[in-house]
Structures are given as C-alpha cells and as structure tokens.
Amino acid sequence: MSTKTVETTTGKGNLPLLKIRAPQSESEIYLHGAHLTHFQKNGEPPLLFVSRQSWFEADKPIRGGVPICFPWFGPRAGEPSHGLARILAWELVETSTAPDGSVTVRLCLPSTSLKPGWSSLRTEFVVTVGDTLTMELIAKNESPNKALEIENCLHTYFHVGDISAVSLTGLRGASYVDNAAGGNGERKTDNDAVLTIPKEINRLYLNTTSPVEIRDEKFRRLIRVEKTNSQSTVIWNPWNTQKLPADFDPAEHKDMVCVEAGNIIDNKIILAPGATSSLKVTLSSSPLK
Numbered sequence: 001m002s003t004k005t006v007e008t009t010t011g012k013g014n015l016p017l018l019k020i021r022a023p024q025s026e027s028e029i030y031l032h033g034a035h036l037t038h039f040q041k042n043g044e045p046p047l048l049f050v051s052r053q054s055w056f057e058a059d060k061p062i063r064g065g066v067p068i069c070f071p072w073f074g075p076r077a078g079e080p081s082h083g084l085a086r087i088l089a090w091e092l093v094e095t096s097t098a099p100d101g102s103v104t105v106r107l108c109l110p111s112t113s114l115k116p117g118w119s120s121l122r123t124e125f126v127v128t129v130g131d132t133l134t135m136e137l138i139a140k141n142e143s144p145n146k147a148l149e150i151e152n153c154l155h156t157y158f159h160v161g162d163i164s165a166v167s168l169t170g171l172r173g174a175s176y177v178d179n180a181a182g183g184n185g186e187r188k189t190d191n192d193a194v195l196t197i198p199k200e201i202n203r204l205y206l207n208t209t210s211p212v213e214i215r216d217e218k219f220r221r222l223i224r225v226e227k228t229n230s231q232s233t234v235i236w237n238p239w240n241t242q243k244l245p246a247d248f249d250p251a252e253h254k255d256m257v258c259v260e261a262g263n264i265i266d267n268k269i270i271l272a273p274g275a276t277s278s279l280k281v282t283l284s285s286s287p288l289k
C-alpha cells in the first residue's frame with residue numbers, strides 16, 4: 001500500500017476502490033455499495049470475511065465485508081434483496097485525518113440514482129479507520145411533506161478462526177424471529193448465557209440495543225460490536241446447507257459469522273419530512289485473555 005492515507009484505485013471487477021491507511025490499521029471500501037471489504041489492525045488477522053466466490057460486478061452485491069442494507073432489509077417482492085444501497089455507485093465526498101492519525105471518509109449515495117419513491121433520501125456513509133472501525137449510516141428525508149418508512153442494517157461478516165470455537169454474548173433475554181430451517185419465523189426468547197453456533201443460524205433479534213461480543217478461541221481474539229440508534233441485531237451463518245447463496249463456497253461457513261446491527265421489522269423507522277436517522281456501529285478487538 002502507498003503512504004497516502006486515502007488512495008483511489010481500481011479493485012476486483014475493475015470497480016473503483018478506496019484504500020485507507022491509518023497508523024493503527026488499514027481498510028478498503030468499494031464505491032460500489034460503499035461496501036467495506038477489509039479492515040485489519042496492525043498485528044491482527046483481518047476482521048472481515050469476504051467470500052472467495054463473491055461477485056465483483058456493478059449490478060450484484062459483494063458477498064462479505066459490510067453490505068449496507070437500506071432502505072429495506074431482507075426480501076421484497078419485485079425488488080432487490082436488502083435494498084438498493086449495496087448495488088448502487090456511491091461517491092467520495094470528503095476525507096480527513098484526526099490528531100491520532102485515524103482517517104475518516106465520507107461517502108454519499110446520489111439521490112438521482114434512487115428509484116422514484118426513495119429519491120427524497122439524502123444518504124451518507126461515514127467511516128473512521130483507526131484503532132477501531134466506526135461506521136455511520138445517515139439518511140435525511142428531504143421531502144417537504146411525505147414520511148418514509150425505512151429499515152437499515154450494517155450486515156457485517158466477521159472473519160473467525162473456526163466457527164466451532166466461537167461464542168457470542170450480549171443477547172441473553174432478547175427476543176428474536178427464528179428464520180433458520182425449522183424455525184419457521186417463530187418468535188422466541190434467547191435464554192442462553194452464551195450463544196454457540198453448531199449449525200445454520202438466522203436470528204433477527206428485536207428491541208435490543210446491547211453490544212455483542214464475539215469470542216474467537218482460535219484467533220485468540222475478542223471482537224466487540226457496539227451500536228448507537230440500533231434496536232435490532234441479526235446473527236447469521238448459512239452453514240453448508242441448501243440455503244447457502246451461490247456466491248459462497250460451502251467450506252467458508254467455518255470462517256465467518258454475521259453480527260448485524262440495524263433497525264428492522266418491528267424496529268423500522270418512520271422518517272418524517274425533514275427528519276434524519278443515524279445508525280452507528282463501532283467495531284473493536286483485543287487479544288483474548
């Protein structure tokens with residue numbers, strides 16, 4: 001990587017890519033989807049998982065990293081899964097460097113590229129790369145008279161040493177929609193002090209603002225996911241089941257877990273005319289004691 005703090009270059013599939021270098025870490029963001037695909041602190045393994053079978057094409061989402069699900073989450077009839085933001089071209093608006101060397105980039109989703117109905121949204125993604133990774137998705141409804149119903153989610157894929165040696169905490173007592181096979185979308189309560197993942201998991205936790213910690217015994221790393229203005233947390237690993245997407249190597253289910261922060265289903269946001277929403281997620285990591 002060059003010595004520049006933010007370098008604009010070309011990534012896979014010839015898509016425009018930002019390479020960001022801070023004293024404490026490095027990161028990569030595709031302008032396609034404002035899609036963060038890499039964050040690595042000095043001396044640690046990469047924090048984010050990206051599938052070796054991912055597409056890197058202008059009309060398809062990238063598999064891994066941090067897809068931005070917006071302005072809706074999940075499937076919607078006749079529309080792209082997880083919204084529009086992750087398959088549109090974003091623009092770099094501003095870069096800045098703080099006294100500790102951490103680098104902030106501000107990206108904007110041109111409202112002209114949004115379908116009618118959504119074009120009053122002014123959407124920004126602000127990423128700070130330093131000792132931690134902070135991501136903020138900001139959306140303002142610039143309509144003078146029409147409220148918008150939105151969902152948002154930073155669908156982060158974490159890179160882990162071995163899923164069988166991973167445990168999660170922070171969700172005990174929360175209720176969730178069980179979307180894994182056999183879960184049938186039922187609402188349940190998580191009573192486990194520690195969540196382990198021995199098979200497919202697809203839980204949409206609602207009404208929870210708690211941070212989640214990922215304990216990774218193999219990498220000897222503790223990851224902390226802290227969130228602001230987020231009522232929902234999603235935990236997903238497709239395992240090597242039939243539900244595995246085509247752009248995902250079945251063996252890779254061992255290498256990842258999604259811990260996603262946002263506002264979905266019951267927690268959707270009604271954005272009044274002139275109102276702004278901000279979803280902020282900070283990822284930090286430390287060696288396991």
Ligand code: TA6
Pocket residue numbers: 061074081082155179202234236245258260
């Ligand atoms: O967050 C979990 C989830 O909604 C799953 O149901 C799953 O299919 C996944 O996201 C990936 O969705 P995608 O549209 O990226 O294939």
